[in-house]
Amino acid sequence: MPLKTEPVMINFGPQHPSTHGVFRMRVTFDGEVIVDLEPVFGYLHRGIEKLAEAKTYTQVIPYTDRLDYLASMSNNFAYVLAVEKLAGIEVPERAQYLRVIMAELMRIASHLIATGAFFNDLGAFFTPFMYMFREREKILDLFEMVCGQRLTYNYMRIGGVSHDIPEEFLPALRRFIDEMPGFIEEYDWLLAENEIVLARTKGVGVLPAHKAINASASGPVLRASGVKWDIRKADPYSVYDHFEFEIPVGMMGDTYDRYWVRIQEMRQSTRIVKQAMEQLPSGEVRTKVPALLRPPKGEVYAHIESPRGELGFYLVSDNSPRPYRFKVRAPSLINLTVLRDLCVGWKLADAIAILGSIDIVLAEVDR
Amino acid sequence: MTKPLSPQEVARQIREHIPDAVTDFDESAVFARSEALFQVARFLKQNLDLDYLASITAVDFFEHFELIYHLTSITKNHSVILKTRCEKGEKVPSVISLWQGADFQERDIFDLMGIAFVGHPNLKRIFLWDGFKGHPLRKDWSKNAAQD
Numbered sequence: 116m117p118l119k120t121e122p123v124m125i126n127f128g129p130q131h132p133s134t135h136g137v138f139r140m141r142v143t144f145d146g147e148v149i150v151d152l153e154p155v156f157g158y159l160h161r162g163i164e165k166l167a168e169a170k171t172y173t174q175v176i177p178y179t180d181r182l183d184y185l186a187s188m189s190n191n192f193a194y195v196l197a198v199e200k201l202a203g204i205e206v207p208e209r210a211q212y213l214r215v216i217m218a219e220l221m222r223i224a225s226h227l228i229a230t231g232a233f234f235n236d237l238g239a240f241f242t243p244f245m246y247m248f249r250e251r252e253k254i255l256d257l258f259e260m261v262c263g264q265r266l267t268y269n270y271m272r273i274g275g276v277s278h279d280i281p282e283e284f285l286p287a288l289r290r291f292i293d294e295m296p297g298f299i300e301e302y303d304w305l306l307a308e309n310e311i312v313l314a315r316t317k318g319v320g321v322l323p324a325h326k327a328i329n330a331s332a333s334g335p336v337l338r339a340s341g342v343k344w345d346i347r348k349a350d351p352y353s354v355y356d357h358f359e360f361e362i363p364v365g366m367m368g369d370t371y372d373r374y375w376v377r378i379q380e381m382r383q384s385t386r387i388v389k390q391a392m393e394q395l396p397s398g399e400v401r402t403k404v405p406a407l408l409r410p411p412k413g414e415v416y417a418h419i420e421s422p423r424g425e426l427g428f429y430l431v432s433d434n435s436p437r438p439y440r441f442k443v444r445a446p447s448l449i450n451l452t453v454l455r456d457l458c459v460g461w462k463l464a465d466a467i468a469i470l471g472s473i474d475i476v477l478a479e480v481d482r
Numbered sequence: 483m484t485k486p487l488s489p490q491e492v493a494r495q496i497r498e499h500i501p502d503a504v505t506d507f508d509e510s511a512v513f514a515r516s517e518a519l520f521q522v523a524r525f526l527k528q529n530l531d532l533d534y535l536a537s538i539t540a541v542d543f544f545e546h547f548e549l550i551y552h553l554t555s556i557t558k559n560h561s562v563i564l565k566t567r568c569e570k571g572e573k574v575p576s577v578i579s580l581w582q583g584a585d586f587q588e589r590d591i592f593d594l595m596g597i598a599f600v601g602h603p604n605l606k607r608i609f610l611w612d613g614f615k616g617h618p619l620r621k622d623w624s625k626n627a628a629q630d
Contacts, residue, residue: 156608328533328556329581330583331583342556429537440541
């Protein structure tokens with residue numbers, strides 16, 4: 116006599132270490148295999164888009180820090196670019212270079228967390244995480260030197276950056292850039308060919324290129340599927356066209372490739388920082404901008420390649436000192452569109468690996 | 483650089499294929515009638531290779547809403563901004579069958595701005611809870627009104 120079975124629904128999260136914040140998945144299982152998955156959001160919704168409508172353009176900058184808190188510099192960057200585009204403000208060249216240096220360091224720091232947390236989820240309990248934190252700590256020290264903060268930097272300003280770098284910054288940065296390739300080698304040596312890592316990630320959660328494009332995936336998730344699309348190259352902003360770097364792309368679009376692309380991007384970011392440091396011009400770091408900036412009537416969309424993908428800000432101005440509409444194109448949220456399709460057919464442990472490889476920050480997902 | 487296609491040229495091409503769908507264009511965007519939005523979007527995807535829906539935004543202008551679609555072609559590296567206007571309470575066709583990436587973005591707009599999309603398979607609130615009253619990103623929304 117056949118056993119009578121029925122699908123079981125399990126609530127995964129919102130309080131769970133592997134969801135990287137307060138994120139819930141309603142997972143339906145047939146035995147051990149996932150047959151359906153629905154992400155549930157909103158546990159960290161603070162209404163930042165609405166809040167920003169009551170703040171002046173400058174006052175919004177600290178709010179952008181609190182979107183993707185693992186890449187605050189990138190959020191600052193995208194937002195100030197949007198306001199500058201809207202108001203037609205020129206930025207001194209030194210400030211542009213400093214912004215690129217900070218954004219690329221931020222990318223390294225963010226990818227370090229993404230990779231460390233990913234291996235944590237896979238069961239390599241805190242060893243890779245601690246290796247990654249060793250280097251992230253150095254980047255945070257560098258950020259602390261320039262703006263006194265270690266998480267929410269609020270470093271960029273409309274028309275430049277808040278302070279010029281202190282004397283001790285460049286030697287420390289040079290030391291870091293010289294060391295970093297060696298550390299990345301070390302990660303590769305530890306992880307890239309580890310048998311357990313390969314068994315857990317190779318061929319798991321394959322995202323084909325056409326599907327990645329159709330689902331508006333961006334960042335490492337899109338590039339791991341073999342799509343050579345990086346806004347730094349495709350639609351260069353700031354001074355990114357002054358530097359030489361490659362866009363690493365994956366072949367399979369599986370969980371391993373998403374990890375691999377992040378490691379390669381760290382190498383490329385190191386290259387960019389090195390070039391930016393050598394070419395760093397002297398001069399002002401901030402243009403004079405009225406304290407109560409009133410951009411002309413109009414609207415603007417500015418996007419950058421943040422560590423998680425296409426981060427865009429859409430601003431509408433009605434010539435008042437406050438944005439009429441402030442909208443964030445949040446890469447973490449949109450990358451989750453593919454989560455269900457990737458997880459169906461795999462087991463729960465694989466779903467955790469897949470979610471870890473997408474690399475979400477809930478503060479940005481929920482806004 | 484991503485090349486923005488001339489809205490005038492795009493509007494002309496759409497008009498040739500779908501009469502009465504385009505109402506207007508300006509220096510950055512093409513405006514489509516909301517009822518014809520799906521046909522226009524499909525035309526843009528198929529004929530101008532706009533395979534990537536970068537973002538959807540909704541703006542409340544009191545007398546009407548404006549929906550802004552940022553479309554990009556990854557293969558050809560060009561972009562088009564498609565806009566449409568709708569009245570309060572009017573339903574707009576969903577583009578989820580063209581671009582899966584519209585899924586959470588349309589739910590986001592439905593939740594916070596209160597624009598319903600016809601053809602979305604799972605249109606429900608995304609951030610706020612089901613019993614929440616009103617749509618906070620609307621300009622006429624107030625905390626007190628929501629507590630009634």
